[in-house]
Amino acid sequence: MLSKRITSLPKALKASRSLLHGFILLGLGASVCGDDSVQVPKFLGAASCSSTSCHGGADEKNNQYHVWSRLDFHSRSYATLTTARSERLAELLKLEDASKSLRCTSCHAPFHGVAEEFRLPAAMPSHGVSCESCHGPAEPWIRSHTRPDFTTADRVASGMRDLKNLYVRANTCVACHQTLDSDLAAAGHPELHFELDGQCVSQPRHWKEAESYSGPQAWLVGQAVALREMSWQLTLEKNETLLARWSGLLWTLQQLGALHPEFPDLISIPVNRPEADHFHKTQKLADQLARRAAELPWTEGWIQECLGKMLGAFSQFRDTSKPQMTHARRAEHLVLGLDRLAIRLPESQAKALNPEINHLYKLCQSLPAFDPKVFSTALEKTFLKAESMGLIRK
Numbered sequence: 249m250l251s252k253r254i255t256s257l258p259k260a261l262k263a264s265r266s267l268l269h270g271f272i273l274l275g276l277g278a279s280v281c282g283d284d285s286v287q288v289p290k291f292l293g294a295a296s297c298s299s300t301s302c303h304g305g306a307d308e309k310n311n312q313y314h315v316w317s318r319l320d321f322h323s324r325s326y327a328t329l330t331t332a333r334s335e336r337l338a339e340l341l342k343l344e345d346a347s348k349s350l351r352c353t354s355c356h357a358p359f360h361g362v363a364e365e366f367r368l369p370a371a372m373p374s375h376g377v378s379c380e381s382c383h384g385p386a387e388p389w390i391r392s393h394t395r396p397d398f399t400t401a402d403r404v405a406s407g408m409r410d411l412k413n414l415y416v417r418a419n420t421c422v423a424c425h426q427t428l429d430s431d432l433a434a435a436g437h438p439e440l441h442f443e444l445d446g447q448c449v450s451q452p453r454h455w456k457e458a459e460s461y462s463g464p465q466a467w468l469v470g471q472a473v474a475l476r477e478m479s480w481q482l483t484l485e486k487n488e489t490l491l492a493r494w495s496g497l498l499w500t501l502q503q504l505g506a507l508h509p510e511f512p513d514l515i516s517i518p519v520n521r522p523e524a525d526h527f528h529k530t531q532k533l534a535d536q537l538a539r540r541a542a543e544l545p546w547t548e549g550w551i552q553e554c555l556g557k558m559l560g561a562f563s564q565f566r567d568t569s570k571p572q573m574t575h576a577r578r579a580e581h582l583v584l585g586l587d588r589l590a591i592r593l594p595e596s597q598a599k600a601l602n603p604e605i606n607h608l609y610k611l612c613q614s615l616p617a618f619d620p621k622v623f624s625t626a627l628e629k630t631f632l633k634a635e636s637m638g639l640i641r642k
Contacts (some may be wrong), residue, residue: 289385289407291362293370294378296386302394303379312454316379319452325376326357333436340435347373351432355424382420384409412458414466415542418444418473426474430487442477444470445588462546464554467588471501471581472538479531483524495519496577498530500585501537503557507550512536520574551589552641558582558589559631559640565624576618583608586630597637604630 294313298304303312317323328334329347338346346352353360353373358381360373371380380386388407392398404410411417426442433439445466478494481487499519506513512533517526561582565575586608590601608630611623634640 288366289387291359291367291371291380292386292390293359293368293372293380294375295370296368296390297379313379315452315454320454322377322381322451323375325355326353326374327376329353329356337432337435337437341431351429377424382409382411411455413542414444414469415473415539417448417466418470418538418542421447422470422473422477426477427481430485430490433489441584442470442474443467443584443588444473446584460545463592464551464589465541465546467585468504468541469538471497471585472534472541475501476531476534476538479527479534482527483531491522492573492577494530495522495574496579496581499578500558500581501534503561503582504554505557507553508540508544510540510544512540549641551592552639554589555586555634556631556640558586559627559634562624562627562631565620565627570620572618572620573615575620575623576612576615579608579612579618579620579623580615583612593639597639600637601630601634601639604633 298313334346343349357373359371393403422442426440428440445463475497502514517530590605
């Protein structure tokens with residue numbers, strides 16, 4: 249049903265990623281298109297979750313509302329639109345008010361884009377990114393989701409978003425944490441980097457991860473989805489900065505090669521001077537990779553295999569035919585991946601590699617000052633240390 253609604257959106261909406269994302273995230277395709285045959289569930293607001301007998305209690309089993317409202321930056325995303333910086337961005341973009349423009353509120357205050365007939369008064373834009381922004385509009389499942397006889401499948405069938413599924417989780421988060429229109433970036437909006445595992449770990453936890461949760465798996469799913477979104481944006485606009493980031497991420501994922509026979513191999517996509525059809529192809533392959541990576545159980549052996557392939561890329565940073573910024577963008581994505589992989593090693597091994605990973609990270613902090621030769625030497629040193637520890641699986 250969602251794909252049907254997306255394809256029927258007016259062409260004017262397809263031109264704006266931020267606006268399109270707002271409608272998809274909130275499930276408003278039917279209201280936009282005037283399709284009365286599709287029932288759009290209502291948003292009830294965070295208050296519907298906040299009673300002491302539900303998610304507003306004092307103990308850790310039902311204090312989710314308090315964690316979100318007091319500790320989670322998502323609850324303060326609307327407030328960001330009222331700052332002097334946002335006011336300046338709005339001025340440069342010729343927007344009257346950042347807190348009332350869909351260019352900004354689709355991510356910072358999603359309820360602003362919801363017609364009043366599809367939300368209760370308690371679902372206020374000032375609540376920022378709240379419960380239903382991630383879990384879906386609560387009207388169809390608010391009464392049933394706490395039933396002890398309900399399984400995850402039952403809750404999903406009733407309309408609750410399955411955030412335990414890493415592919416679904418990545419798609420819920422990626423548009424606001426990755427995609428940025430070029431004019432917003434030019435006006436001074438911070439660059440966005442989507443990294444599913446790291447961002448989940450750093451967020452104040454108001455949920456329990458599934459026992460099968462794997463950080464490296466979440467990292468791979470998230471990076472594949474990020475590559476898909478970058479590819480999508482590059483089919484719409486020529487953006488040299490985004491192209492450099494796309495190339496760096498594609499190259500990083502290519503280092504993994506045929507990690508699993510069921511993973512689509514991205515090696516056929518040229519990282520240099522790609523043509524329009526390459527972005528379309530990458531978009532399709534990256535989505536396939538994200539789906540399969542989320543479905544297959546992660547093995548500990550894959551961590552060693554990934555470490556070996558990524559650390560073993562040190563010689564490629566000695567290629568003087570590549571521009572310095574190309575190397576910098578590759579290193580930027582590579583180090584983020586190494587960090588998420590290494591942190592999941594046994595504690596003693598992770599601790600032993602930590603100084604090297606931290607050093608690599610520092611070498612990437614300033615892209616203009618990035619030195620490929622220095623980075624290559626440090627990466628090789630890390631490779632040799634990991635090899636001596638038996639962490640490299642060839």
